[in-house]
Amino acid sequence: xxxxxxxxxxxxxxxxxxxxxxxxxxxxxxxxxxxxxxxxxxxxxxxxxxxxxxxxxxxxxxxxxxxxxxxxxxxxxxxxxxxxxxxxxxxxxxxxxxxxxxxxxxxxxxxxxxxxxxxxxxxxxxxxxxxxxxxxxxxxxxxxxxxxxxxxxxxxxxxxxxxxxxxxxxxxxxxxxxxxxxxxxxxxxxxxxxxxxxxxxxxxxxxxxxxxxxxxxxxxxxxxxxxxxxxxxxxxxxxxxxxxxxxxxxxxxxxxxxxxx
Numbered sequence: 001x002x003x004x005x006x007x008x009x010x011x012x013x014x015x016x017x018x019x020x021x022x023x024x025x026x027x028x029x030x031x032x033x034x035x036x037x038x039x040x041x042x043x044x045x046x047x048x049x050x051x052x053x054x055x056x057x058x059x060x061x062x063x064x065x066x067x068x069x070x071x072x073x074x075x076x077x078x079x080x081x082x083x084x085x086x087x088x089x090x091x092x093x094x095x096x097x098x099x100x101x102x103x104x105x106x107x108x109x110x111x112x113x114x115x116x117x118x119x120x121x122x123x124x125x126x127x128x129x130x131x132x133x134x135x136x137x138x139x140x141x142x143x144x145x146x147x148x149x150x151x152x153x154x155x156x157x158x159x160x161x162x163x164x165x166x167x168x169x170x171x172x173x174x175x176x177x178x179x180x181x182x183x184x185x186x187x188x189x190x191x192x193x194x195x196x197x198x199x200x201x202x203x204x205x206x207x208x209x210x211x212x213x214x215x216x217x218x219x220x221x222x223x224x225x226x227x228x229x230x231x232x233x234x235x236x237x238x239x240x241x242x243x244x245x246x247x248x249x250x251x252x253x254x255x256x257x258x259x260x261x
Contacts, residue, residue, distance in 0.1 A: 005029040005073065005080045007060060008087035010037040013136060013181060016204035017084050022049040029054045029080065031069055060087050060113040061105045073120040083121040085114045086136045090148055103147050110151035115158065122171055129170040132215055135159045137175045139228055142235050156221060163220040175221050176211045178202055179228045
């Protein structure tokens with residue numbers, strides 16, 4: 001049986017990955033900050049699917065948390081075959097409205113943790129000649145929209161570059177770029193979502209199925225829905241100045257002023 005490690009595993013896209021992979025017979029290493037939720041999730045997945053579900057509490061906004069996950073990924077006796085870097089969060093507010101400490105924490109989780117954990121996993125995978133990494137980004141990566149979009153753009157560029165460098169090694173890397181997904185993400189950030197049209201919402205379980213299929217096909221970037229693929233196609237030809245105005249208005253509509261998580 002292969003083993004998958006998922007960060008941000010207790011809710012949303014991370015939980016959907018855990019359900020799908022457990023259902024497919026993969027053992028799991030579940031990573032999040034809430035020990036109790038991790039234990040409940042691990043027990044449920046073990047009882048339902050008969051897989052082994054290991055719990056690892058780690059706060060990826062800290063060096064200690066990142067180091068704990070790096071150590072697990074570097075364990076050659078209990079190797080990880082698939083890494084899903086899903087942990088992340090959003091801040092409400094426009095540039096200069098959000099405290100600098102919150103901006104730096106976002107970069108720590110979205111960029112530094114992704115770099116370090118991908119590197120820790122890929123080194124062992126390259127030695128074994130097989131493995132996969134899914135780095136969860138966002139369609140916001142393709143839009144001029146503040147620190148969140150910028151950090152996700154870094155995830156996409158980093159993943160594509162690493163995938164090219166590891167081509168032929170048996171290690172696959174893919175950036176997953178969903179749109180709006182019905183999870184705890186917006187609620188935890190205190191962002192209003194009442195004005196988001198129903199057609200823009202994606203189902204997390206369907207999203208994961210598409211993502212895993214794209215990874216198997218060797219894609220380095222996955223936009224897991226035809227509606228968002230069409231939108232991102234329009235983004236490529238739209239003037240950057242127009243996009244900046246649209247995404248700024250969308251941010252004011254869908255995300256009120258900054259408030260702590």
